Every structure is written in C-alpha cells, then in structure tokens.
Amino acid sequence: MGKNSIVMVKQVPDTANISGQVMRDDGTVNRAKLPAIFNHEDRVALELALRIKDQEGGKITAITMGPPRASDILRECLYMGADEAILISDRKFAGADTLATSYVLSEAIKKIGHYDFIFAGRQAIDGDTAQVGPQTAEKLNIPQITYVEEILETTSKTVKVKRKIDGGFEILESTLPVLMTVLKDACFPRPFKAKRLMAYKNAKTLMELESLTEENSLLYIDRLKEEHIAKNLYIQTLTMDDLQLDITRCGIHGSPTKVHKVESVVLAGGNHETIPPTKEGMANLVAELMDNHILG
Amino acid sequence: MGNNINTDVWVFVEQRSGKPAEVSFELLSKGLKLAENLKGKLKSVVIGSDVKDIAKETFKYGAEEALVVDDPELHNYLTMPYSRILNELVEKHKPRIVLFGATVIGRDLAPRVASHTKSGLTADCTDLQISDVTYLKKEYKDLLLQIRPAFGGNIIATIITPDNEIQMATVREGVMKMEPLSKPVKGKITEVPYTPNGIDHIIRIIDQYRTENKVNLKAAPIIVAGGYGMGTLDNFKLINELAATIGGEVAGSRAAVDAGFVPPERQVGQTGVTVRPKLYIACGISGAIQHRAGMQESNKIIAINTDPEAPIFGVAHYGIVGDAMQIIPMFINAFKEKLR
Numbered sequence: 001m002g003k004n005s006i007v008m009v010k011q012v013p014d015t016a017n018i019s020g021q022v023m024r025d026d027g028t029v030n031r032a033k034l035p036a037i038f039n040h041e042d043r044v045a046l047e048l049a050l051r052i053k054d055q056e057g058g059k060i061t062a063i064t065m066g067p068p069r070a071s072d073i074l075r076e077c078l079y080m081g082a083d084e085a086i087l088i089s090d091r092k093f094a095g096a097d098t099l100a101t102s103y104v105l106s107e108a109i110k111k112i113g114h115y116d117f118i119f120a121g122r123q124a125i126d127g128d129t130a131q132v133g134p135q136t137a138e139k140l141n142i143p144q145i146t147y148v149e150e151i152l153e154t155t156s157k158t159v160k161v162k163r164k165i166d167g168g169f170e171i172l173e174s175t176l177p178v179l180m181t182v183l184k185d186a187c188f189p190r191p192f193k194a195k196r197l198m199a200y201k202n203a204k205t206l207m208e209l210e211s212l213t214e215e216n217s218l219l220y221i222d223r224l225k226e227e228h229i230a231k232n233l234y235i236q237t238l239t240m241d242d243l244q245l246d247i248t249r250c251g252i253h254g255s256p257t258k259v260h261k262v263e264s265v266v267l268a269g270g271n272h273e274t275i276p277p278t279k280e281g282m283a284n285l286v287a288e289l290m291d292n293h294i295l296g
Numbered sequence: 297m298g299n300n301i302n303t304d305v306w307v308f309v310e311q312r313s314g315k316p317a318e319v320s321f322e323l324l325s326k327g328l329k330l331a332e333n334l335k336g337k338l339k340s341v342v343i344g345s346d347v348k349d350i351a352k353e354t355f356k357y358g359a360e361e362a363l364v365v366d367d368p369e370l371h372n373y374l375t376m377p378y379s380r381i382l383n384e385l386v387e388k389h390k391p392r393i394v395l396f397g398a399t400v401i402g403r404d405l406a407p408r409v410a411s412h413t414k415s416g417l418t419a420d421c422t423d424l425q426i427s428d429v430t431y432l433k434k435e436y437k438d439l440l441l442q443i444r445p446a447f448g449g450n451i452i453a454t455i456i457t458p459d460n461e462i463q464m465a466t467v468r469e470g471v472m473k474m475e476p477l478s479k480p481v482k483g484k485i486t487e488v489p490y491t492p493n494g495i496d497h498i499i500r501i502i503d504q505y506r507t508e509n510k511v512n513l514k515a516a517p518i519i520v521a522g523g524y525g526m527g528t529l530d531n532f533k534l535i536n537e538l539a540a541t542i543g544g545e546v547a548g549s550r551a552a553v554d555a556g557f558v559p560p561e562r563q564v565g566q567t568g569v570t571v572r573p574k575l576y577i578a579c580g581i582s583g584a585i586q587h588r589a590g591m592q593e594s595n596k597i598i599a600i601n602t603d604p605e606a607p608i609f610g611v612a613h614y615g616i617v618g619d620a621m622q623i624i625p626m627f628i629n630a631f632k633e634k635l636r
Contacts, residue, residue, distance in 0.1 A: 099410060099416070126447065128446075130403050131407040131410070131417060132407075135408070138408040139411055141495075143499050144375055146375075147400055164400060165400050165401075167506045173499070175499075258458060260429060260441070260456045262446075262451050264450070264452075273613065273614050274615050275615065275616045279626050281616070282629070285630070296635070
C-alpha cells in the first residue's frame with residue numbers, strides 16, 4: 001500500500017534579488033517587476049514526498065493557491081514527478097493573509113481527501129511567516145511537525161523524523177496523517193525529468209485553454225478540455241464556488257491582519273565622524289573611547 | 297468597539313526542559329509597557345512540569361497574574377497539548393494581545409492558536425506600539441502596531457488587526473529589552489488543571505539533543521564583527537586578535553558565516569542574533585540591510601571599510617575608510633599604548 005501526499009507549494013516574488021528598479025521612490029516594492037519563482041523550501045517538500053513515493057508508491061497531489069500564472073510552478077511539480085496538480089484560484093482570494101489562506105487550503109484538502117502526509121516548505125520567502133502550514137493543520141485537526149530536517153522511517157501508520165529545535169534537534173514519531181513543514185537543507189530537489197518535461201509542458205488550466213480558444217476560433221473549449229483530460233494534461237482549477245466557501249473567510253474579507261504602513265528601511269545614526277586611517281587617528285579614537293568608558 | 301473589551305496583555309512564557317527562554321522575559325518587559333498604555337493587566341501563561349518557579353519569576357517583570365498549567369505530561373513542548381490548552385484559554389478569556397517569542401516553539405504554536413481563534417497574527421515583529429489608527433476612514437482606538445521587516449528586509453511594514461478582538465504577534469529574540477522591576481509585583485498564580493486528551497500524544501518525542509549555547513553575543517558589551525571583506529580565514533584571525541585584546545566577542549556577517557570565517561552561532565543580523573552592545577566594531581562589512589537590522593542600535597559603532605560608499609557608514613558613529621588589515625593592528629597598538 002502506497003502513501004498519498006498532498007504538497008502545498010507557492011509561487012513567490014524573488015525577494016532575494018531585489019534591484020533598484022523594483023523599489024519605488026516611496027520605498028514600497030513593485031511586485032510586478034520581480035520575477036516569480038517556485039518557493040525553494042516548497043520544492044524541497046515535494047522532493048521529500050517523491051522519495052516516499054519512490055519507496056512505497058502512492059499518489060502525490062501538488063496544490064497551490066494563487067493567481068492564474070501560478071500554474072507555472074504546478075507544471076514544474078509535474079516535471080519533477082507529481083501525479084496531479086491543482087490550482088486553487090479565484091479573484092475573491094486576493095489579498096488573503098495567512099489565516100484566510102489556511103482556510104481555503106484546508107477546505108481544498110478536505111475536498112481532495114485521502115492523504116497520509118501533507119507537505120509544505122517551512123516558510124515562503126515573500127512573507128517569511130511560517131504560519132500557513134500550522135494554521136492549515138489546526139483547521140484539519142491533525143498533528144504537525146515543523147522544521148523537519150530528515151525523514152528517518154515510515155511504517156504503515158507512523159513516521160519518524162528529525163526536526164530542528166532551538167539549540168539542537170529532536171527525533172519525533174507521529175501517527176498518520178500528519179502535516180510537515182520542511183527546511184531547505186532537508187534534501188536537494190531532483191532536476192526535471194526530460195521525459196516528463198516533454199509530456200507535461202502542454203498541461204493547461206481551464207483559463208489557459210480559454211485563452212487558446214480566444215486566439216483560434218477553430219478550437220472549442222469543451223472539446224479542448226476533454227482532450228486534455230484524456231491525455232492527463234489538464235490542471236484542475238478549484239474556485240470559491242467549487243469549494244463552497246464562506247466568502248467572509250476568503251481573501252481580504254477573511255484576513256484580520258492589514259498592512260497599515262510600509263516604509264523603506266531607515267538608517268539610524270548617519271552622521272558619523274570620519275577618523276583618518278593613521279596611527280594618530282587610532283590613538284585619538286582609542287583615547288576618546290576610553291575617556292567615555294566605552295573601551296578599557 | 298464596546299467598552300467592555302478586554303485590555304489584558306498575555307505573554308506565552310516558553311520553557312525548554314524546565315528552563316525559561318530569555319525572550320519570554322523580554323516580551324514581558326515590552327508587554328508591561330503595552331498593558332500600561334491600554335490600562336490593562338499583564339499576564340503570563342506558563343505551561344510545563346514543575347513550572348511554578350518560572351511563573352513567580354514573571355512577577356519580577358510585571359505580570360500581575362500567571363496562568364499555570366502544570367503537569368508531568370507537559371514536561372516537554374508538544375504541539376498538540378500545548379496548542380489545545382492555549383486555544384481553550386484564549387477562547388475563554390479573550391485577551392486583547394497575545395505575544396510569543398519568534399522561536400521554533402513560538403512559531404510552531406502561535407499559528408495554531410491564531411487559526412483556532414480566528415485571530416490576526418503577525419510573525420517576527422521587531423517593534424510593537426499602541427496607537428490610535430485611522431484605517432479606511434474608520435477610527436480605531438489603541439490598536440497594536442505590529443512592526444516587522446518584510447520582503448527580505450528591504451522594507452518595514454506596520455501591520456494592524458483593526459476588527460479583531462485578539463491581536464497576536466511573535467517577536468524576534470533579542471530585540472526587546474529585558475527590564476526586571478526593582479520591586480516585583482505581588483502577582484497571583486492561577487492554576488488551570490490539565491485534562492488529557494487522546495490526541496495530545498499522537499506525536500511522541502523519541503530523543504532530544506540540545507547543546508548549551510556557550511556564545512552569548514546578546515550579553516557582550518563589546519563585539520568585533522568581520523565581514524566578507526576580510527578576504528580570507530587567515531585575515532579573519534585579526535578580528536579574533538582585536539576582540540581578545542579589548543575584551544570583546546567575535547561576530548560575523550552572514551557572508552562571513554557562509555564563507556566559513558566564523559561559526560553560525562556568531563552571526564549578527566536578521567537571520568542571526570540582534571545585538572546592542574556598548575561598542576560594535578564592523579570590519580570589512582558592507583552593511584546590507586539584513587546586517588544593519590541586527591546591530592544598528594548598538595551604543596557606539598565603528599565602521600572600517602575600504603569603500604567610502606559602503607552602507608555600513610550610514611549607521612556608524614565613527615567611520616574609518618581604509619583596509620582593515622592595516623587599521624586593526626594600528627588600533628590594537630594604540631589600545632596597548634594607552635593601557636601602559
């Protein structure tokens with residue numbers, strides 16, 4: 001008997017490479033100027049799921065909540081070895097904080113059902129909050145293990161892992177199902193398989209198929225969709241209606257936290273005294289520091 | 297919002313194998329100020345085994361009441377029982393503010409509680425303030441401003457939770473000052489019984505390894521930090537020499553840690569330790585935002601860098617443009633001369 005995994009992934013702006021053009025004059029970030037990438041720790045999470053699948057079999061479903069273009073990272077999940085990818089997308093999800101996001105994800109997971117593991121990266125680099133994993137686990141009423149460094153052993157009903165704690169690590173054993181968030185050092189994600197890349201590069205969401213029909217009047221959306229489903233190239237999209245969600249808990253309405261103000265980083269100090277890089281300069285500096293009891 | 301709204305400030309007091317985490321006392325000191333602003337009470341929540349002494353210690357930081365859940369079963373932190381206990385307590389009492397350390401435990405626990413109680417939660421705050429706010433043309437009194445770096449530290453965001461009764465935040469270690477009161481508060485301990493639940497031990501600890509962190513950068517009055525600009529591990533020895541001469545601790549920027557010049561536990565900055573020593577000497581550190589965030593509140597900062605445009609000079613009190621390899625030996629000599 002294989003084990004089924006659901007892997008939560010996120011497309012994020014590449015905050016590690018922020019250039020001058022990306023920062024506006026008022027100090028805010030122009031997200032549109034940032035390249036969108038696959039959050040690295042989520043890719044590591046997918047790799048851990050794949051390794052379990054390699055050994056025991058089972059099905060891997062990659063899910064993401066995001067705008068239509070987030071389908072890019074779902075295709076990457078398929079290239080790596082995920083069996084199915086689902087886009088959870090609706091304009092009404094926009095502006096979601098971690099609480100609203102975890103509500104939508106947990107409802108989508110309930111709809112998918114049948115899982116032994118839920119995997120996610122520890123945190124996404126655009127917010128660094130590390131909250132969505134635990135918040136989703138709480139809503140599903142299942143246990144969680146955060147900061148996972150290594151999966152040591154799985155049995156039919158349990159998993160044993162090594163996780164980081166403050167000042168060390170611990171070995172935990174959990175009954176399944178369990179949600180795990182993983183650290184970037186847990187493993188090195190496999191490269192795309194050429195065969196899978198060729199097979200899945202044409203995998204499309206409904207929105208992407210629709211835009212194809214807009215460009216070519218000879219195509220009919222229903223037939224196109226059927227063809228893609230038959231060839232296993234259809235990326236399912238779940239909307240608010242599909243999930244029968246409570247609108248007051250989605251997107252900006254369901255988000256208790258609001259951004260009140262954003263400032264560019266202000267430097268403290270600023271008016272430094274310039275000390276000449278000479279023997280005399282050092283002697284004077286040391287004398288001043290010692291007189292003020294900062295040194296000595 | 298009605299007048300009967302709760303104004304209590306709660307701090308989750310974290311303990312690891314019976315030892316309280318410093319960040320919890322830092323939070324109590326900050327929490328006391330917030331409670332004074334709100335005209336509310338500061339309360340601590342202590343969960344563990346044999347933790348009454350820790351509960352009493354929170355009175356030294358201004359807690360008027362300690363909610364204590366004390367049971368041998370709770371000796372080690374476990375997600376399920378701890379979150380269940382806190383979910384129930386927060387649901388019942390509805391405190392105005394709940395603070396957690398942004399530690400592995402705090403970041404594991406707080407989101408579950410926020411999720412359960414549908415509260416707003418802001419991660420990794422570096423400052424907290426109480427203020428009236430106008431948001432979308434509506435006036436709000438006494439909101440918690442939750443201030444945190446965002447987008448890889450490139451911006452500072454102020455987050456509010458305007459329409460929620462409960463405002464939660466995790467706060468980075470070392471950014472709030474620990475300020476014990478000269479006279480402890482006469483606090484009261486309220487014991488909350490632990491009622492076990494089948495789901496509590498669905499996760500079991502097989503083994504735990506914790507090495508006592510011998511380096512305590514936060515407590516060092518003098519820190520000598522080196523960056524990637526030191527060039528080589530051999531050159532970095534000068535940093536050690538300077539630190540040894542003037543009685544300081546050695547630290548490094550992230551780049552210096554990545555280059556292997558200095559171990560990770562000595563990293564200063566956003567992903568390392570936040571420090572505010574009496575004297576911070578930055579050698580060959582350009583001063584990326586992430587580094588400055590961890591040291592700019594130092595009392596005096598000396599920056600040594602070959603590039604006069606390096607951002608580190610923006611936070612420095614004394615700037616020396618030049619090669620650290622030549623300047624450090626001159627500094628060491630000057631110090632030795634002066635001591636003679």
